[in-house]
Amino acid sequence: MMTDTLPKALADWREAPRVRAMNDREAPAKADYVLCWLQQALRAHDNPVIDAAVRLGNAMGLPVLVYHGLREDYPYASDRLHRFILGASRDLGKGCRQRGLACVHYVDRSEKREKGLVYRLAARAAAVVLEDQPAFVAQWQAERVADKVDRPVYAVNAACTVPPAALAQDIRATSAFRRRHEAVREDWYDWHDEEPERPPYDGALPYTPDDLATMDDAALDALVASLAIDHDLPPVARFPATRAAVTERLQRLAEVVLPRYADARGDASRADGASELSPYLHFGMVGPREIVAAVRGADVSAEKRGKYLDELLTWREWFHYKARRMRVPESYARLPDWARRELAEHAQDERPNRETxxxxxxxxxxxxxxxxxxxxxxxxxxxHNNVRMFWAKWLIQMTPSPEEGWATACYLNDRFSLDGRDPSTYGNIAWAFGDSAPGYGRRPIYGLVAYRTDASIRKQKGGPAWLAEQAARPAIKVHVPRTPPKDPYLSEKVPI
Ligand SMILES: Cc1cc2nc3c(=O)[nH]c(=O)nc-3n(C[C@H](O)[C@H](O)[C@H](O)COP(=O)(O)OP(=O)(O)OC[C@H]3O[C@@H](n4cnc5c(N)ncnc54)[C@H](O)[C@@H]3O)c2cc1C
Incomplete structure (x- = not known):
């Protein structure tokens, strides 16, 4: 847990198990602020990363500077991802200011290249507080900064209700995880936004921040259009990147989704069987505790609440917990030996359903x-949750080898889905490729890895019509490499 290496302001905090010291550097005698570097937890409230920074700042008599930057060159950067992130960042800034905190932004682009900005910001800080994310770019950036910065660096878990470090570290199965998590989860439902004692930082900065607050949607769109990113993939109107959209979805969850979730969640053709919160969770525009509060406030039976909370708290947090124990959660090597052996034994089987x-x-x-x-x-x-299972399982027979199937599943999730690049992405793909109970019988291509057809949706009343209608939607044309790109993080080095 490493709380013994934490300063008193963090060690005494009820949320201390969320925090880990990433290096053993000393705070300098003089500093301007505590730097709170947000990478993915893009929310101003119910944000333990900000709260940890505020506690440190209060103890040191310093203000907090919240910083969010967006590079042009992270893997799969596109209009879709960039526009969502910048919308979230804009509302983060507004929320921080309402909370009495300075928040500065930076959008990386050719005419405004700020090399090593995090290091330059950190050089004026007493300490750096960042996120403890176990996958994709945030994980490696945090490690690199902690290694190079001459300041104490603390990583804070903001993604989970129960911080993984507060649970036993030897849990091997979902059922055991559920039991352990259920036993303590209510202790972690409440939160308290820490109040800054110092006025918002308005001193010198090593760069001129981008003022997202003054940019309307058209200005954000224009900025995104000017960047060297993948413009083939447009933003999606279905998921507006605003806190207002989160609030609307929480209300819809309580009033429309929860009353029917237990029946409707298995039917992708029904609009009331999904809360559609995963993109907002992935980019931290909402935390799981705020969703839990909405669920607990809903006028539905405990059983109905329980089903939803099991998905949100058991399954989602299980994949976070698992990812934390892996060096590279994106790796095919995470599959159990038996599953890789089965898939390898059938790698040469004929694949009549192969596709480009x-x-x-x-x-x-x-x-x-x-x-x-x-x-x-x-x-x-x-x-939709239910059809993702069929989608991933079927992909195994549509690709030339299990390894390429894995790489393709990660590529399609990470490039196209707003909630991709997440511990849940790789945990669920691993589930589909055999990190689960074996199937009942051996099959070509799959061996003993469980197989799945489209029956769960086809058998629904509106299923066949929904499938036909969805499949007939005109595709947008995007550039496609010949083979899926190799995951950049498999090398265990930050490529950017
Ligand atoms: C092959 C495959 C790939 C997936 N890839 C992703 C991904 O890239 N990112 C992602 O966030 N989720 C992923 N999931 C999990 C799940 O499908 C999505 O979280 C869910 O569909 C999101 O829609 P929703 O918010 O409407 O979910 P709801 O049904 O409303 O569920 C509420 C919340 O519970 C959590 N949840 C539900 N099911 C799961 C699950 N199986 N695993 C983990 N958490 C769950 C999510 O946080 C979700 O937002 C994947 C599942 C499969 C089978």
């Missing part, structure tokens, strides 16, 4: 049901 990556990306394969699913990723930047 181009057809897969555009949802233009010979399989209508699979196309319906992929059109959701391509056009909506999201896919």
């Amino acid at each position: 990556l181009h057809a897969l990306v555009h949802g233009e394969t010979d399989n209508e049901s699979w196309n319906a699913c992929q059109k959701q990723f391509l056009l909506d930047g999201w896919m």
Whole structure:
């Protein structure tokens, strides 16, 4: 847990198990602020990263400077992802100012290259507080900064209700995780926004921040259009990147989704079976505790609440917990030995359903049901929970080898889905590729890895019509490499 290496302001905090010291540097005698570097937890309230920084700042008599920067060159940077992130960042800034905190932004671009900005900001800080994220770019950036910065660096878990470090560290199965998590989760439901004792920082900065607060949607769109990123992939209207959209969804969750969730969640053709909160959770525009509060406040039976909370708290946090124990959660090597052995033994089996990556990306394969699913990723930047299971399992037989199937699943999730690049992405893909109970019988291509058809959606009353309608949606045309790009983090080095 490493709380013994934390300063008193953090060690005495009820949220201390969220925090870990990432280096053993000393705070300098003089500093301007405590730097709170947000990478993914883009919310101003119920944000333990900000709260940890405020506690440190109060103890040191310093203000907090919240910083969010967006590079042009992270993997899969596109209009879709950039626009969502910048919308979130804009509302983060507004919320911070209302909370009495200075928040500065930086949008990396050719005419405004601020090399090493985090290091330059850190050089004026007493300490750096950042996020403890176990996957994708945030994980590696945090490690690199902690290694190079001559300041104490603290990583704070903001993604989970129960910080993984507060649980036993030897949990091996979902059922055991559920039991342990259920036993303590209520202790972690409440939060308290720490109040800064110092006025917002308005001193010198090593750069001129981008003023997102004064930019309306058209200005953000224009900024995104000017960047050297993937412009083939447009933003999606279905998921507006605003806190107002989060609030609306929380209300819809309580009033529309929860009363029917237990029945409707297995039917992708029904609009009331999904809260559609995962993009907002991935980019931290809402934390799980705020969702739990909405669920607990809903006028529905405990059983109905329980089903939803099991998805949100058990499954989601299980994948976070697992990812933390892996060096590279994106890696095919995370699969259990037996599953890799089974898939390898059947790697040479004939694959009559093979498709090109181009057809897969555009949802233009010979399989209508699979196309319906992929059109959701391509056009909506999201896919319904129930059909994701079929989508990933079927992909195994549509690709030349299990390893390429894995790389393709990660690529499609990470490039197209707003909630991709997440511990839940790789944990669920691993589930589909055999990190789960074996199937009942051996099959070609899959061996003993469990197989799944489209029956769960086809058998629904509105299923066949929904599949046909979704599959027929015109695809947008995007560039596609011949093979899926290799995951940049497999090398265990930050590529950017
Ligand atoms: C192959 C595959 C790939 C997936 N990829 C992702 C991904 O990239 N990012 C992602 O966030 N989720 C992923 N999931 C999990 C799940 O499908 C999505 O979280 C869910 O569909 C999001 O929609 P929702 O918010 O409407 O979910 P709801 O049904 O409303 O569920 C509420 C919340 O519970 C959590 N949840 C539900 N099911 C799961 C699950 N199986 N695992 C973990 N958390 C869950 C999510 O946070 C979700 O927002 C994947 C599942 C599969 C089978």
